[in-house]
Amino acid sequence: SQFAHDYLCLFEQFLKEEYPSFSKNLINNQFNMQEMIDISLEFLLTDSKVFDILKHQYNLVQPIEIVHPETGSKIQYIPIAEMLASIIKNEHLMKFFVEPCINNCNFFTSTYFKECISSLVTSDSGIFLKLYSDEIEVCNPIGSAKTKHKLCVIYYSILNFPEYLNSSLELSFLSTIFSESTIKKAGLQFCLSPLIAELNDLYYKEFEINTSLTLPVVACFMTGDNLSMHQMLGLQKCFSSGYVCRFCYKEYRQLCSIDIQCLDKLFQFNYRTHLSNINDSQQLNNGFVRNSAFEGLSYIDLQYFFPPDIMHDDLEGFSHLVVCLVLLNAMEKNHISMEFINEQFSKIYDVSLPKLSKYNIKNFHLPCTASQMIVILQYFGLLFGDLFDYDDDIWILFCNHKLFLNIILSPYYDKDVDIDYFKFLVAAQLETIYKYTDFNPKYKCKLHYICHYPELYHYFSGLRYLWCMRSEAQHQVIKNISRQCKNYNNVAFTCAKNFQIQKALVVTHFMPHDLKEAKCSSIIKISSILTTPEKIKLSNILNVKFDSLGQICFSTTVLNFRGFHYKTWLGYI
Secondary structure, eight states: OHHHHHHHHHHHHHHHHHOTTOOHHHHHHHOOHHHHHHHHTGGGSSHHHHHHHHHHHHOOOOOEEEEOTTTOOEEEEOOHHHHHHHHTTSHHHHHHHHSOOTTSOGGGGSHHIIIIIGGGSBTTBSEEEEEEEEEEESSOOOGGGTTTTEEEEEEEEETTSOHHHHTSGGGEEEEEEEEHHHHHHHOHHHHHHHHHHHHHHHHHTOEEEETTEEEOEEEEEEEOOHHHHHHHHTBOSOSSSSBOOSSBOOBHHHHHTOOGGGGGGGGOOOBOOHHHHHHHHHHTOTTBOSOOGGGGSTTOOTTTSSOOOHIIIIIIIIHHHHHHHHHHHHHHHSOOOHHHHHHHHTTOOSSOOOOOOHHHHHTTOOSOOHHHHHHHHHHHHHHHGGGSOTTOHHHHHHHHHHHHHHHHSOSSOOTTSOHHHHHHHHHHHHHHHHHHHSOOGGGHHHHHHHTTHHHHHHHTTOSGGGOOHHHHTHHHHHHHHHHHHOOOSSHHHHHHHHHHHHHHHHHHHOOOOOOOOOOOOOOSOHHHHSOHHHHHHHHHHHTOOGGGGGGOOOOOSEEEETTEEEEGGGOOO
16 A cells, blocks of 8 residues: 555656646546556566566576475475576676686685596586575574574575675575474475485586587585584584594594693594495494485585585684683783773774673683674784783784684685694694693584694685685575564565565676775774884874874784784785
C-alpha cells in the first residue's frame, strides 16, 4: 500500500509538471487511479512473477530446494553452472576466463598447483574455485533454542579473477545453505551431495564459455575454521581429546606432554596422506567418525584440500595469546593499570577498539575481531615498547611474533624464507609461551597447527590468499537479510533467495575499478609516542612551538621505532 501511494504521488506530480492545466479533481474524475496502479503492478504481485522478471532482465539464478525423502529436511542449492553462465554475460568478467590467470594469484605458482591441479587441466586453462565453509547464527536465541537457527553455508570465489577483485564481497558467491539440524537428521553426505555431483560434472563434462571454448571447472581447496574443516573431512569435531589435527596423527595427550627441553619434536610429524585419509575414513580410524563427503570428488587430494587458515589460527588465537602475555608481564613488572592499557589503545585511530578488562587478558583472548587484531599488532610495539628492555624474554617473544607475522601476512610469497629460520621463529615463541603459561590448554591445538606453517607456507607459495578474512564478511550479509525478512519458518530459503537477488543485480552491473595507489600515513599522533625531552628536541629541529607539535601531520612509508620497522604500505588488511 505504501508503494502504491508513492506511485500515485509521483504520477500526480508528473501530470502537474507536464500538464499544468490539469486540476486534481479532473485527474480523479478522468482516471481510475486504483485500476491504473493494479494494471501497472500486475507483474509484481507474486514472488514467481518477480523471479521471472529478475531472471530475464538480471540473469537471476534461483536456489533449488532439495528435500530428504525420509526426514523431510531441506537444503538450498544454487547451481554453479547457472551462476557461471550468469557471470560470463558480463563482458568485463568474462575476459578473465579466457585470459591466462597465471599471474592473478600466488596459488598458480605454488608447488600444490603444479603437483595436484596443473595435471587436471590443459595448458593451465580452466575455471578454478576456492570453496569456503562456515557456520553462522542468524539470530541469538538462548536456552534450548540456542542453535535452532544455526546455518551451515558454503561460498566460493573464482581464482581466475585478480586478487583485488577476489577481495571484494561482490564476487563471492553462495553455493549451499542448510540448517545444522539438517546435518543431524539427514547427514552431511546428503547436504553436500548436490555440490559434489555438480563439481564432478563441471570437471569431466566441462563448462561452455562460448561455442568454440569449453573449460573444466576445478575445486582447488576449501578453507574455513578448524571445526568446519574437520567436519568436512569426516574427522571428530572435538579438540580436547583424541586426534586433533587434520594434517598429522598428533593426539591431544601428546600435546599435553610436550617437554620444553625437546622443542625439536614439535616439527616431527607422522603426516596423513590422501590414501591414509581414505582408508581411515572407510574404517573410521584415527579420528574419523564418518566417511568424508569429499571422497566423492574424485580428482582432489584430501591431504591438501583443506589448508590452514591464518585468520582463525593466528588472528583469533596465537596473536591473542602473545599480546595478552606481554600485557600481563607489563602489568606485573611495571605495575601498569587497565586504565593505562585502554588509554594507550585509544591512541589508535585506524579502528575503534572495545574497552579491555583484566578478565580478557588473563583469559588470553581480547574482545576484538581479526581485522582489529591486525591493527593492534601493527602499533602494539609503539604503544608498549618502552616498558621493556631489549633483552627481555617477553619483548623478544613479541619481536619474533612480528617477524612471524611479516612472513604469513605478506601478500607476496618470499621463496627465500629459509624453512629452518621459519621453524626457529615458531619454536622460539612456543618456548617462551610454555615457560610463562605452561601451554594454556585453550590454545594447545592452534599452537600445534602453527608448527605446520613453515612447510605449508612454501608448499602453497604463501598462506594469505588461503585465509577466510574476506569470506567471513559474507556472514553479515546473510544476517542482515535474516533480520530484515524476519521469516524463520524456512530461514535457509529466505536467506538464499534474497542473497541471489542481490547477487544478480551486482553481477549484471559489475565493472572492475582501476587500481589506485593507497596513500598511507602514520596514524598515531607523534606526541603520543615521544617522551618530553624528545618532543623538545624535535620542536627545536623543526623550529616550531612545543605546544603545536601534536598538530603536525607526518606522512611516512616506513616507521622505525625500538628496532621495529612498520611498513605502512605492506597492506596487512
